[in-house]
Amino acid sequence: MPMIEVSGLTKKFGQITAVDSLTFSVDEGEVFGLLGPNGAGKTTTVRMLCCLISRTSGTAKLGDLDISHRSETMKIRKMIGIVHDNVGLYETLTAYENLEFYGQMYEAPRDLVKGNIKEYLEMLDLWDQRDRRVVSFSKGMKQKVAVARALIHDPQILFFDEPTANLDPEASKVIRDLILKLKGEGRTIFLNTHNLDEAQRTCDRIGILKTKLIAVDTTKNLENAFARKVTAIVLASLNDSILNAVESRNPKRVTVEGNTIRIELEDPDRDTPSVVSAISGAGGQIKSVKEEGVSLEGVSLEDVYLSIMRRGQN
């Protein structure tokens, strides 16, 4: 059952389109990662879904609630928790006071707030520091308090906007482990990140965003879809002028085995006809052309992401 359903969601700031026609859904209990470079529209997407800013067009539903209905805004805010890209804690207050205040603002029962403060501060190794003012905390400690704040009212849906940005590996791991624990509890998690490793470790599905949503799938499927493909061309005979003609098309890699040339191209569908015509032009007699998959070994989400981004630029 989808907990987040987005359809044609668009945001424009004046003439600039920050987010263009997003359509996707996130199931209950799923961790969905939105990957993209800075300025891709990730934070704007989260802000629209959390009713912090208005949408220009399109719709989105969180559970049964529609973000375009003003009357449902408060209910939506109550059912979600957000870890913002800036922690935004009150530095002169203690960790406990910060969480207690937000518990009130989220209208959570006092007992629940007390219990959650203890549970999450203990889980995040901050219980002993609860009465220290946040101003004296390290970046990682502040981020942990911000995570606890997002959980203080037991929200069904959690939005994490760059939760591990600028954190050391140890603090990042704590946050990642918590995300996985929350997933285990059946909560729906929307994770904005440009940390590919984090996305790979925590997300069930990933959307790649660059103003538009370029791809959405599981990590594995994305890797399969973007695995390296090689165009194998079998020739009657091979000579240097044919090889020079192939090289003139700027392939990523060329290997020769007998009369067969295996060429790795940036985009086989687009580039193969041009290579074939170059070979013919150099007098090569082509017997067959076929596409061969290459072992997935060595293809990472990073390869997929960079490949998609390059295509996006082209």
Add this chain to the structure above:
Amino acid sequence: MRLWKSWALARKDMKILRRRKSLVGGLLVIPVLLGIGLPAILEYVITKKGAQSSVVVDLLGAFAYFFVLLSVVLPLYISSYSIVGEKLERSIEPLLATPTSDEEILLGKYIGVFIPVLIAIWLGTAIFMIMADAFSSASLGYYYYPNQSFGIIVLIAVPLACLYAISFSVFVSAKVNSAQTAYQLGVLTAVPFFILYVLGELGIVSLVSDLNILIISAALLVMAVVMFFISRATFKREEILTSWK
């Protein structure tokens, strides 16, 4: 509108204020100085200049208006930080993400400034009354304070002037990106009061008349309410979030 939410926000703001010693110091210093300084001037006029009783009474009446002026200027000191402060600490986005309405946030901000400012001014007026009585009772033959006119000023005009200044300042604070700009623009609220003071000194308006003070108070109440609704109507969450760099 849920008052308890505004109160929770106000309590948080007051807690932060208490922990910022420079803000607390700044908040207390002017009322206390005024509370001590004005009677000191009175003492000087009585002992060194041999002022008549009528002059002493006129002076006491004029001094009282200083607390109305103070109650317009003093809130700016804190309320300039109200929304801008949240922007500076980047806490505005988490706050706006909570299920809290614009009215609840604005009212919380009002209360969070109103209470400490009023306490500081009342502290100043208490010191002023005690010291002014101590210095003037021998000359007048009675204790001038407390009296009805000062009661109207302290209990009606001062809180309403505070409220008016806060409403204007919070409105400005939501629109600008620095506390300094908010403060500078907020000072504009004091201009009509300085004009009134000059008119009073020129004898055009009597600022010792209870009726006039009540009329000014009523005008302040209307302006504060109007400013609240203007603030609510112009409180654009999206603008606050996206225009802040």
